[in-house]
Amino acid sequence: MIAEAGLFSLIIALFFSILLVILPSVGVIKNLSILQLTAGRYVFGQFLFIGIAYLCLTLCFLRDDFTVIYVLTNSSISLPWFYKFCAVWGGHEGSMLLWVAILSFWTLCVSQFSKHLAEEIRVRVLVILGALSAGFILFVITTSNPFLRQFQILHAHGRDLNPLLQDPGFLFHPPMLYMGYVGFAVAFSFAIATLWLGRVESAWVRWTRPWTLAAWCCLTTGITLGSWWAYRELGWGGWWFWDPVENASFMPWLVGTALIHSLVVNEQRGQFKAWSLLLAISAFSLSLIGTFLVRSGVLTSVHAFAVDPQRGLFILFFLLMVIGGSLLLFALRSQTLQTEKKLNSVSREGAMLLNNVFLFSAMATVLMGTVYPLLIDGLGLGKLSVGAPYFNTVFVPLMIPLFILMGLGAHLKWHSDCLKTVLLRLSGVAFFSILLPIGILFFCAKVINPSALLGLVLAFWILFTTLKAVWNKRQSRGLFHISQTYWGMVVAHCGVAATIIGIAVSTNYGMQEDVRVALGEQFNFAGFQFQFVKETNLKGPNYHGVQTQFKISSANRSVTIYPEKRIYNVGQMAMTESAIDVTPLRDVYVALGEPLDSYTWSVRLYYKPFVRWIWGGGVMILLGGLLALLDRRYYKT
Amino acid sequence: MKALHWRLAPFFIFLALVLVFWRGLALDPHHLPSTKVGQPLPSFQLTSFGETKRSSKSMLGHVSLLNVWASWCMACADEQAVLMRLAKQGVSIYGLNYKDSMDNAKEWLSEWGNPYQQIGEDVDGKVAINLGVYGAPETFLIDKNGIIRYRHVGALTMVIWEKEFAPLIQLLESVE
Amino acid sequence: MRSIFLLLALLINTAHAEVLYPLQTAKQEAQFKHLLADLRCLVCQNQDLADSNAGLAKDLRAEVYNRVKDGQSDSEIIQYLTERYGDFILFNPPMKGITVFLWFAPLIFLGVGFIIFWRRFR
Numbered sequence: 001m002i003a004e005a006g007l008f009s010l011i012i013a014l015f016f017s018i019l020l021v022i023l024p025s026v027g028v029i030k031n032l033s034i035l036q037l038t039a040g041r042y043v044f045g046q047f048l049f050i051g052i053a054y055l056c057l058t059l060c061f062l063r064d065d066f067t068v069i070y071v072l073t074n075s076s077i078s079l080p081w082f083y084k085f086c087a088v089w090g091g092h093e094g095s096m097l098l099w100v101a102i103l104s105f106w107t108l109c110v111s112q113f114s115k116h117l118a119e120e121i122r123v124r125v126l127v128i129l130g131a132l133s134a135g136f137i138l139f140v141i142t143t144s145n146p147f148l149r150q151f152q153i154l155h156a157h158g159r160d161l162n163p164l165l166q167d168p169g170f171l172f173h174p175p176m177l178y179m180g181y182v183g184f185a186v187a188f189s190f191a192i193a194t195l196w197l198g199r200v201e202s203a204w205v206r207w208t209r210p211w212t213l214a215a216w217c218c219l220t221t222g223i224t225l226g227s228w229w230a231y232r233e234l235g236w237g238g239w240w241f242w243d244p245v246e247n248a249s250f251m252p253w254l255v256g257t258a259l260i261h262s263l264v265v266n267e268q269r270g271q272f273k274a275w276s277l278l279l280a281i282s283a284f285s286l287s288l289i290g291t292f293l294v295r296s297g298v299l300t301s302v303h304a305f306a307v308d309p310q311r312g313l314f315i316l317f318f319l320l321m322v323i324g325g326s327l328l329l330f331a332l333r334s335q336t337l338q339t340e341k342k343l344n345s346v347s348r349e350g351a352m353l354l355n356n357v358f359l360f361s362a363m364a365t366v367l368m369g370t371v372y373p374l375l376i377d378g379l380g381l382g383k384l385s386v387g388a389p390y391f392n393t394v395f396v397p398l399m400i401p402l403f404i405l406m407g408l409g410a411h412l413k414w415h416s417d418c419l420k421t422v423l424l425r426l427s428g429v430a431f432f433s434i435l436l437p438i439g440i441l442f443f444c445a446k447v448i449n450p451s452a453l454l455g456l457v458l459a460f461w462i463l464f465t466t467l468k469a470v471w472n473k474r475q476s477r478g479l480f481h482i483s484q485t486y487w488g489m490v491v492a493h494c495g496v497a498a499t500i501i502g503i504a505v506s507t508n509y510g511m512q513e514d515v516r517v518a519l520g521e522q523f524n525f526a527g528f529q530f531q532f533v534k535e536t537n538l539k540g541p542n543y544h545g546v547q548t549q550f551k552i553s554s555a556n557r558s559v560t561i562y563p564e565k566r567i568y569n570v571g572q573m574a575m576t577e578s579a580i581d582v583t584p585l586r587d588v589y590v591a592l593g594e595p596l597d598s599y600t601w602s603v604r605l606y607y608k609p610f611v612r613w614i615w616g617g618g619v620m621i622l623l624g625g626l627l628a629l630l631d632r633r634y635y636k637t
Numbered sequence: 638m639k640a641l642h643w644r645l646a647p648f649f650i651f652l653a654l655v656l657v658f659w660r661g662l663a664l665d666p667h668h669l670p671s672t673k674v675g676q677p678l679p680s681f682q683l684t685s686f687g688e689t690k691r692s693s694k695s696m697l698g699h700v701s702l703l704n705v706w707a708s709w710c711m712a713c714a715d716e717q718a719v720l721m722r723l724a725k726q727g728v729s730i731y732g733l734n735y736k737d738s739m740d741n742a743k744e745w746l747s748e749w750g751n752p753y754q755q756i757g758e759d760v761d762g763k764v765a766i767n768l769g770v771y772g773a774p775e776t777f778l779i780d781k782n783g784i785i786r787y788r789h790v791g792a793l794t795m796v797i798w799e800k801e802f803a804p805l806i807q808l809l810e811s812v813e
Numbered sequence: 814m815r816s817i818f819l820l821l822a823l824l825i826n827t828a829h830a831e832v833l834y835p836l837q838t839a840k841q842e843a844q845f846k847h848l849l850a851d852l853r854c855l856v857c858q859n860q861d862l863a864d865s866n867a868g869l870a871k872d873l874r875a876e877v878y879n880r881v882k883d884g885q886s887d888s889e890i891i892q893y894l895t896e897r898y899g900d901f902i903l904f905n906p907p908m909k910g911i912t913v914f915l916w917f918a919p920l921i922f923l924g925v926g927f928i929i930f931w932r933r934f935r
Contacts, residue, residue, distance in 0.1 A: 298658060299666055300858050334644060343933070353934075383901040389851050394918075523830035602833055669855065
């Protein structure tokens with residue numbers, strides 16, 4: 001019954017979203033403001049009924065209703081209740097329902113928090129969001145219905161949630177990611193609404209900014225969480241694999257970052273609005289393309305959902321309509337925007353838009369690498385793989401000039417500046433950015449690794465130039481006159497520096513070993529003393545296995561960690577639960593491999609110095625974004 | 638008007654991308670074509686259930702199938718009926734027992750039937766690697782001169798036999 | 814047997830655990846590590862040979878290990894594998910006719926970006 005109620009609710013929601021598209025549009029065309037004003041009601045109706053549908057699906061999970069196929073394949077009786085709650089988004093159908101729910105939530109937020117907007121823009125934005133909703137709800141109902149039933153298998157126990165997903169990270173990562181992906185739909189809708197209207201209001205930047213920042217913050221969180229979770233969970237010590245699904249989240253993020261910066265240029269100099277419009281369209285387009293890549297089966301991925309080419313066809317068609325339509329609209333309408341007079345390239349706005357060149361090229365490179373095997377196969381030229389080695393080789397050189405630019409940008413004046421003067425002023429900073437890492441690496445590590453050195457030099461460059469810029473501002477204006485947005489920039493850029501340090505040091509000074517260890521054995525690794533202390537049998541709510549105890553000792557500290565090998569009862573899938581000794585400056589990571597003998601295991605050991613700084617940096621970037629988002633200057637009406 | 642051309646560029650680039658995606662929907666990213674087609678069968682000498690070693694040279698002179706199978710492979714059981722049928726029709730089928738134990742393999746054959754003219758035990762999987770095998774079951778079509786002509790990955794079905802193997806075999810049989 | 818091991822362990826306190834794939838020189842170890850990261854596990858979903866526990870991955874790992882131990886070069890080992898499995902097994906696409914565009918794409922994108930930038934500025 002509940003499942004049927006859920007489906008029925010979803011259908012009602014579809015009607016509301018269709019109403020949201022049609023009636024206010026008629027109001028716009030016929031200039032009937034009364035029709036335009038009804039948009040808010042449909043937004044609420046859509047939100048309410050999608051919410052009910054989502055609640056129904058959650059209830060099916062919590063009540064172990066295995067007559068619902070989706071619950072049967074993603075849950076089990078013995079699954080802990082909080083994982084049942086997460087399992088709702090564990091498969092394709094449920095995660096699409098989550099997508100749709102989050103879209104309706106963002107739409108509601110726009111409806112509620114945009115009362116100060118000019119009505120003509122507001123109604124168009126809501127119509128476009130409604131059109132997107134309608135398309136997605138239709139997709140769910142026709143190709144990805146989570147409420148389908150089966151009555152053959154009665155008294156089922158469920159096929160269990162994929163053990164890889166039975167982890168706390170799963171509670172936060174997908175919702176945050178979707179908040180980001182879907183959040184960019186708002187900026188997208190603002191851009192399309194503007195093009196539809198045919199003119200760019202001067203307040204356009206102020207309207208788009210908060211939504212862009214909010215979505216970007218969510219996506220930053222989602223990506224950081226995903227990386228941390230993969231590191232913890234997968235047992236391979238890696239935190240980024242350039243897997244197609246990861247790339248699908250990274251590309252909108254790169255464009256979102258470019259958009260945040262180009263919006264600043266729009267605000268300060270009133271120009272390049274067309275470029276920001278294109279970026280806003282691109283960010284959400286990449287979210288959609290990502291959805292296609294992940295759910296259509298065209299690419300192999302560790303994260304990919306169960307595939308169905310029919311779904312792929314629907315999404316592709318949807319892509320064509322939405323993105324093709326927007327890009328066409330952009331081509332036809334954006335030239336009605338004001339003509340651009342040429343600006344000075346040596347200026348802060350020049351630096352910020354140059355950063356856009358790098359970020360956009362980076363996104364294009366990632367897209368090219370992800371899609372290339374498909375292209376080659378499609379042309380009948382064979383099968384190719386493009387993996388992490390390729391991306392690492394091309395991505396890093398692309399980022400180096402960007403990082404140098406990051407440091408310069410904050411020191412360049414608006415309008416025009418003299419490059420020589422600025423470089424001269426920063427020569428001291430540059431000198432210390434090179435000297436300090438050499439010294440630090442030499443004293444702490446005895447060996448200077450060139451890659452690590454490069455990373456540290458760039459990180460220190462960003463850190464010192466940013467702090468110097470703050471210092472300069474303090475001198476000229478005093479600390480309290482520095483805007484919150486500026487502090488946001490400072491924190492976010494320092495976060496980037498922290499992430500670079502984390503990557504540079506953990507990659508180049510990290511150690512890894514595959515060893516054979518017997519119970520009771522003591523051994524050394526990375527300057528620590530290890531001992532395989534104990535092995536006990538393990539029984540969990542829906543798994544059984546072995547828990548081992550390893551003692552890690554160093555000069556002043558001793559700690560015990562518990563790596564496990566679990567076999568999940570339903571799927572009989574073996575999973576390694578790695579154990580990590582975490583401190584701010586290093587991780588020591590132990591993952592059980594295969595049992596080689598009685599009480600003897602193959603064990604993978606990692607020593608990862610500064611790896612936490614990668615995600616610490618991500619958190620700082622998020623904080624920077626939040627600071628900029630919550631800058632009250634932008635909300636005074 | 639020049640401005641319009643530039644502004645249409647993103648649209649056309651996107652269309653190209655959609656074309657690639659659309660073409661991609663018809664492809665299977667998991668399927669790997671064999672690099673060995675058109676190349677001679679790598680020679681090997683394997684024990685056959687403890688008996689004297691059999692050499693791959695014994696496969697020369699006639700068109701034959703080389704079937705990579707194992708007792709632990711579920712899909713191999715699926716195709717066994719098809720292979721038995723083909724063996725009865727007179728097709729020469731050689732079995733490569735992939736990473737298996739002799740006892741398990743013997744038991745499996747007694748349960749599912751033995752369509753193989755000869756069997757080679759590839760215990761460590763080295764011969765299979767030389768053939769470019771990535772997952773059992775796989776079936777290779779080998780011509781009279783020992784050249785690999787076709788490889789099928791996955792359980793062999795009559796449909797695939799009729800469509801892919803039979804025409805090729807007819808062609809190869811007629812050649813001297 | 815275990816008690817002897819324990820005794821030995823107690824005596825040789827600075828012992829390192831037995832490495833699964835022992836190699837003579839650091840150069841060989843580095844070669845082994847980077848080859849495993851460059852090679853794809855063919856039966857997995859987008860994993861490399863270093864991280865996969867699939868049967869074929871283990872076999873190929875052993876194969877690469879033996880060849881590294883024998884002193885074969887990267888290109889020899891890669892050639893051995895691509896002869897059998899094609900370019901698909903390489904996560905690092907080789908520089909060939911069909912991959913030229915892939916490898917130069919970043920430069921092309923940057924170039925186009927710079928051109929557009931210059932036209933708008935100065």
